[in-house]
Amino acid sequence: MAKTLPKTDVVIVGVGWAGGIIASELTKAGLNVVGLERGKERKTEDYFMVHDELRYALRYELMQDLSKETITFRSNEKIRALPMRQYGSFLLGDNLGGSGVHWNGQTYRFLPYDFQIRSKTIERYGKNKIPPEMTIRDWGITYEELEPYFDKFEKMAGISGEENPLGGKRSNPYPTPPMKKSPPMQMFVDAAQKLNLHPYILPSANLSENYTNPDGVARAACQYCGYCERFGCEYGAKADPVVTVIPVANKTGKFQIRTHSNVRRILHKGGKATGVMYIDVTTGEEIIQPADIVVVTSYVFNNVRLLLTSELGAPYDPSTGRGVIGANYAYQVIKGSALGFFEDKQFNTFAGAGALGVSIDDYNGDNFDHSNLNFIHGGVIALTQTGARPIQNNPVPQGTATWGKEFKKQSLHYATRTLSVGVQGSSMAYKHHYIDLDPTYKDAFGDPLMRITFDFEDQDREMAKFLAERCADIMKEMGADNVEYMKELGPYEITMYQSTHNTGGVIMGAEPGTSAVNNYSQMWDAENVFVVGASSFPQNAGYNPTGTVGALAYRAAEGILKYREKGGMLV
Template identity: 40%
Template sequence: MAKQQPRVDAVIVGLGWTGSIMGMELTDAGLNVLALERGADRTNEDFAYPKPADELEYGIRHTMMQKPKQSAVTIRRNLDERALPQRKLGAFLPGDGVGGAGAHWTGVLIRPTPTDLQLKTFADQAFEPGVLQEDMQIQDFGVTWDELEPHFTFFEKVCGQSGTTGNLNGSIKEGGDPFEGPRSEPYPLPALQDTQNTEMFEKAAKQLGYHPFPNPSANVSRAWTNPYGMQLGPCNYCGFCSRYGCLNYSKASPQTCILNALKQRSNFAYRTNANVTRVELAPDGKTATGVTYIDDNGEEIFQPADMVILASYSLNNVRLMLNSGIGQMYDPIARTGTVGRNYAYQIGGGINLYFDDIEFNPFATAGATGKMFNDFSPGNFDSAQYGFIGGAKMHSSQASGTPIKTPLPKNAPKWGQGYKDALQKYYGHHMKLSMTGSVMSYRSNMLDLDPTWKDPYGMPLLRMTFDWKENEHRLSRFMRDRLSEIADILKPDYRDEGFQLEGSHFKVTSYVSTHNVGGAVMGTDPSNSALNRYLQSWDVHNVFVPGGNAFPQNFQANPTDLIGALTYWSAKKIREDYLKNPGPLMSRS
């Protein structure tokens, strides 16, 4: 019999962005809330100037990330391959410890478009039957722009979002994104400073008739005090954002935006090094009774709770549901089950441009520094004629100037004197044109429990089945051609490129994106979603699962803004209805 802790009203699994938001909302509602965090504690002191500015420690050795021993997934590219576990992080880098990936993210805080939230409805209107891939499983989110807008607005205030407003209550504003959904309020703060590459990109993009605007940023451009009284310092453009904790308290994170406020509350507590292995269910399987976790002494402990919020990383949320028997595991052959269904990802690609005579000063930049245009989002252009659905944010960003990751031409030597010579020649002479693209959901891109591999506690690892599909190859081809046109205008002395074009496969060894989404998706139909539109499990009503796992497919930008907004949306429903009358918030019929 596991040791048992005193009961709490709500237990939160994972203390990153969604766990911190839920912590604020549920303690506001008067609940007694406990958060269990698998990793170590991290406070602002951990990011004290200038310690985070260490590329070897954080950028290469992944000090802020989960280790494969804690959280490996097994990976295969199709249903016929045998999945093997990660031995080393590569394609994606989930965060470790308090703050989660919210502590080491880049800080691009951008909304989806209204169309992105209702992509299935859009596809049915804009595409003739038979144009799209037969095995595509795209769906609407089940929540509309108008419903989420106030939550975007609030979360962006929490983060001190910096940028240029493009659509204020339907009125299009100069300099912003004319394709963005109507905002009820302008950006809280003005945009970050431009850099040389953004000015060049903007000029060329405008020449081609596009509508560039500053990357929406959670690296704040000015000092900011948020609605919780939390404070961020103005970004000093040190360039240590993605993979680093911010040494200037300028990047929105659970630490800078929420945690000091949450920790003040007497009805909140948290435990670190508390690794939740499963949610325990009542005998009828309809409610959760709490969670079981392993503490840092290796002891198994039962934590009773009246509500369970799964707020860990999207992949781990899905794994916890599967290992706990919450809902039915997805089977792509029988086409049954919903947990693990519709795993999706992000596709990227870019062209490196090298200029002998231009100094880009990449060391003076913020993670979100850059400009993008949204002309190629669904509904803004006719992709049916090219045979794909989806879109991409086209941008030139300059996220960092760290030396080890300095891009060099493909033919430059990788070591020795030749490498040193190339580094000296090209450092600071490079800019990039990039696309960040959507990834649709498909019958065989999915998550389930690995039949072979287990973790140190005997629990099955999560198995990921994923590959790029033809739709994304076509999207990449189209976007590549558009970026090439920009490169032609800019006339670099040397250029090379990397895109996921026809025939390319998902590679796990080099970084792609940490925008792993789906697997426990939200919706209005229990036959194709694991969660209802309030992020409540259809099957176990006192389990809520906020996170990227809720996306039915991915859109062409960064997920954090939507994850934050969805979490506030879910919390609102919990506070207004669920606490008064605990039970399913939507009926299954």
């Protein structure tokens, strides 16, 4: 028999970026908030020994324990989905701060085109530009409407950057100046300018200088130590929820974080949630936390899973295209990059920061003409210098043996003589790409795992090829002696790390029926449930998602406060 606790105003499921932001905004406004976090507590002192590539990058110290919970995957409906038994394609975060702890800190704003992709594509190229099975949608909100929330997120996190010449209009400059420019970054800038492109320093959540944010949280500048992605920051220089929003919420005295609390069900009655049921994983006890408002802010997969296992919202049915929960799963097309080998130059490739780099958006969104191209959208192209740690970075020219004398010689030689220009390709939604409950495999509690049905499409293959060629153009202009770039995208595989930018499943839109939440992340089917995160992206843009997730979280927080006052649907 489950123990029932006293009711709270708001219960938050998962305390990462979205949960932390919402907790801080709501508690500042005086609401009582309980944050349920399945993992353990985290703090900056935990990262005393963080410069350990094996432990953090290869053994996944900060990631979800797959022995307890994973996902299953199949390329299409004809084959049997099987569990992702080991990490590969993406890395699921765990513990307080979630994936917001192990991110790189690359903090872009999606382009205005991204939010109105369907209507703008039709407007410029006609209806036939969008294949019938491609289910891309407008978000039900524009860039201009979301701009103040981007601004808020950037000020809170102290984003360091300079204006993107091809980006949406900004109300304010970045709160801190751009990061330092390394020699490879300067080479990229020079080459891009020669090619009449529009380079700008990558917007970074690794602070370029000491910064105190509007909440009074002071953080130190980045030391360019080269251990960001897959690692926590021992300086607190990389913005993460634990060093920014969570302490602000804690300070109000209105926020109660319960770690080791794994939420298994949203409880609901007559189209409204009454609270959640969770397990105290240290005792195995079932606990019910009643609440007026339920905010779901775990990672994409668990946002979707919690709704499906709780039977809240209409599950997506790919055969009819009806239902929404689990629809529009999208990812990122990341493999179209170019590698440059330099014989006469050596670089400090070991140094860097997760968000140190230079970008161009000339081939992103609809910033270039797609009339004669067999794809829409594109991606941001960037040279990043994130710290080439030695186990994972052994670039050698094609044709080099993969082991033995030759491999050793070449990999040692090129360790400091290789640069890369990479791309984050956008990922469109398709009728047959979705996530649902796996019929066979279960987690440690006996709940079904999420099942991903996804593969790359012609759109992705064409786009990746095009972007790889553009990356190669820049790398050649940078003066590399030998440039290699991707020629064929190949199938999507779960085994190779690509990006932890999974999106969709609880998508945002202008009306119920084709979307699950409105532009305040409020569920159409349950007005006191807000589902916040990249799960609400109708398709994925050609950027890292966190900046946009942050903006959506600030908007959701505003919506929750409005709902608290007036009730009802906010849109």
